[in-house]
Amino acid sequence: MAQWSLFxxxxxxxxxxxxxxxxxxxxxxxxxxxxxxxxxxIETPLPKVSGAKKxxxxxxxxxxxLTIDPDTVHVxxxxxxDGVAKSMANSAAAGDSNSKLYIVAAxxxxxxxxALAWLTASKLAPGAAFSETExxxxxxxxxxxxxxxxxxxxxxxxxxxxSLDSGGAGEAFTSxxxxxxxxxxxxxxxxxxxxxxxxxxxxxxxxxxxPAPAAPASSTDVATTIASSWQQTLSIPARMAGTITSQxxxxxxxxxxxxxxxxxxxxxxxxxxxxxxxxxGRLRPVLVLSAALLGLQLFFNVADAWRLxxxxxAIEAEMRQLFQTTFPKATAIVDPALQLQRNLETLKxxxxxxxQGDPRPALAQLTDLSKAAPGLAISEVVINESxxxxxxSISGVSGGNAGVGVGVGIGxxxxxxxxxxxxxxxxxxxxxxKLEPAGLVPANADAIKQVIITITNTNKxxxx
Numbered sequence: 001m002a003q004w005s006l007f008x009x010x011x012x013x014x015x016x017x018x019x020x021x022x023x024x025x026x027x028x029x030x031x032x033x034x035x036x037x038x039x040x041x042i043e044t045p046l047p048k049v050s051g052a053k054k055x056x057x058x059x060x061x062x063x064x065x066l067t068i069d070p071d072t073v074h075v076x077x078x079x080x081x082d083g084v085a086k087s088m089a090n091s092a093a094a095g096d097s098n099s100k101l102y103i104v105a106a107x108x109x110x111x112x113x114x115a116l117a118w119l120t121a122s123k124l125a126p127g128a129a130f131s132e133t134e135x136x137x138x139x140x141x142x143x144x145x146x147x148x149x150x151x152x153x154x155x156x157x158x159x160x161x162x163s164l165d166s167g168g169a170g171e172a173f174t175s176x177x178x179x180x181x182x183x184x185x186x187x188x189x190x191x192x193x194x195x196x197x198x199x200x201x202x203x204x205x206x207x208x209x210x211p212a213p214a215a216p217a218s219s220t221d222v223a224t225t226i227a228s229s230w231q232q233t234l235s236i237p238a239r240m241a242g243t244i245t246s247q248x249x250x251x252x253x254x255x256x257x258x259x260x261x262x263x264x265x266x267x268x269x270x271x272x273x274x275x276x277x278x279x280x281g282r283l284r285p286v287l288v289l290s291a292a293l294l295g296l297q298l299f300f301n302v303a304d305a306w307r308l309x310x311x312x313x314a315i316e317a318e319m320r321q322l323f324q325t326t327f328p329k330a331t332a333i334v335d336p337a338l339q340l341q342r343n344l345e346t347l348k349x350x351x352x353x354x355x356q357g358d359p360r361p362a363l364a365q366l367t368d369l370s371k372a373a374p375g376l377a378i379s380e381v382v383i384n385e386s387x388x389x390x391x392x393s394i395s396g397v398s399g400g401n402a403g404v405g406v407g408v409g410i411g412x413x414x415x416x417x418x419x420x421x422x423x424x425x426x427x428x429x430x431x432x433x434k435l436e437p438a439g440l441v442p443a444n445a446d447a448i449k450q451v452i453i454t455i456t457n458t459n460k461x462x463x464x
Contacts, residue, residue: 005246011253016246021122030124031252033132034115034265037151040066040106041161043081048100055268062104074112074270078103079262082158103160105131105265116270127272129265133161134255135248136201143195145184146244148203154184156195159263162187180230188234198234199241200226362388362457365428369453372424375417376451388455394418394435421451430456 004024005016044061046054058075066073081101119126133155138144144155145164152164164181188194230238255263266272319336327343362383369390370376378392394417418435425433434452 005249007250007253011250013247013250021119021124024122024124026123030119030126032119032126032129033135033249033252034107034112034129035151036132036153036161036163038107038111039131039133039161040163042104042106043101043160044104045100046102058104062106066106072109073106074109074265074268076105076107076265076267078105078159080158081160082156103158107265112265112270116266125272126266128252128260129270130252130263131161131265133159134263135244135251137251138199139197141196142199143197144199144201144241145180146201146203148244152181154187178226178229180233185234188236194236196237198230198236198238200230200238201241201244204243204245362455365431365455366390369421369424373417373421376421383457386457388457390451390453390455392451394421394449394451418449425453428455 001018002021002024003016003018006014006025006027008014042062042065044065046057046061049057054077058077059070059073062075063070079102081103116126116129133146133153136144136146136155138155138157140157142157146153146155154162154164162183164183227238227240230236316336319340320333323330323333323336323340326340330339333339366381366388370378373394375394376392377394378390380389380391382389382391422433425431432454434454436450436452
């Protein structure tokens, strides 16, 4: 059985009741309240650490204030204690100026887990859970005293609550012997700054733990009797603040986002999971393996880059050493490879050797071709960056074509010129020969042939 209240989006109470979970209406948002008797409120100092570390410290920070194993409780940090306990914080911190006094709620882990599983099995999984003390509110410098059928509690302005006995249970409200709960008397003596006023609430249809007996006195007389009796006993102004009803639970719907986050008991392993959480759980092994493989790949990439960088550094050091040995007079070494190439070209020019951009090797090859075919009639020689092209003509040659890398035009006046030319070209791997008829003249023994020899320049000679 569970007590429930149904509200519309504007927090208006539609209906309420006490029924089995199967008969409770299913809604978009479910908020549950945990009985105050199931929660132990504790004040404890915590060092100034990050939020994650603070959550990890909670269970063991209250270990000396529990009579059970701290691993069996679910601990929730509710917030900082109010000014009524600041002097206690200083003494409890044992001289640690970075420690502050916090309010912690401790709940039996097994009971809480079973209760949530019970609700989830009936498709009433809660999106938030709060202590039942949240339905009442205490003003600054005031304590709210709630007298329920099975449990009474006193709530401070900062949210800390004391569990109380039922006090004057069983006595008529009109009796002058009605006294405040003994636990309340002890709590008021322990705090360094007592409240300036007590606001006394009763639960609907009950007071002091049992149904109100029929009494001739009016409700006003009952309230006056309770308030005056408590005020006289505790020496603190007391007033009857009203009744906690089903509508009072609407206060939970009006909490701000910050207040909900601070008071929500569904934290850590009890935090609500999204619809995709199940898939994430199933994919976790694959994700972990993928992350491990990615980490290994990154590790090997970094290791390989480090190895190549060391090799590059070693080669650069060797090049510098070689350059310094070869050119001992050099004072500044910035790019040893480039400097070595430039100095080598300078030495070649000084000793008459061909260098990059030197056209002489191409001219020497053309000279050899001219000697091999004395019947050449050379009309043009073009030397550029990549090729040397020789154009000319020959006559009295049998036609034939050959592809060449360098083009040269040659005039041949004897039948052996072409064969000599082809034989010479065959010994030059970077040269090709092309023979074409001159104009529209038929290709016969007496015809003039246009000759183009193309030589690919391995030396990249400049144009002349």
